Amino acid sequence: MSFRGLSRPNATSGMGVADHTKDTFLQLQRKKVYRYVIFKIDEKKREVLVEKTGGPAEGYDDFTASLPENDCRYAVYDFDFVTSENCQKSKIFFIAWSPSSSRIRAKMLYATSKDRLRRELDGIHYEIQATDPTEMDLEVLKDRAR
Template identity: 45%
Template sequence: MSSGVAVNDKCLETFQELKLRKKYTYIMYKLSDDNTEIVIDKTAESASYDDLLNEVPENEPRYIVFDFEFEKSGEGMRNKIVFINWTPDSARIKSKMLYASSKDAIRRSLVGIAVEAQATDMAEIAYESILEKVDRK
């Protein structure tokens, strides 16, 4: 099911800057106020995972791309680009449905995602939870 929501061109340009030039640590996307397109909510050029978690809205869905750096035992530091579909249980039902039906539009546009996570509460996007997912890949 598709919502017909478009992805703003700036979303893809900014993702390329994160992926290829390492300009950003994370990009947070949201639906525009009129729910017609996915736009950039926030970016950070140099942020820790904790910094990202402090920016995640408690009651509103978001799509998040994070350049996740972690240490793989015996192999040193690694980076994987993680896509997080943040849909908190406390969000309005209409909002949750619109984000769910629009996810494929942005997800298909972002080529190079290594790991995808669905989260409905903060425990599901805790560092350890995401680390477990990237370490498996």
């Protein structure tokens, strides 16, 4: 059995995370500059980049409308809610969006690069894997956050 090919990078490994990506996440997390950030893998640069940000006044519908219908993305969403004790809270969700209609190559690339990005984004409370909009409905976030 040969192990020669194991050390060579292939199409699904070695994805970097741009400094701008981490900085944008920190602005969402610490300064509340954004409500959400959508990340895209740039296959040519072999990096995860920021594709879109949503301002603090934007809602969950604005966020979900920003995700492509037929392609994968990563996203973080800062979810504000009020607890049963009437306390204002905020939880950051990491969403791995991989619609069933997206290309198999894209699904593989996003699946194998997810852990690297997650390690770079310190401070995420919950993670959701979604293949269709119902799996990341606002009610799903509410249930997880409580």
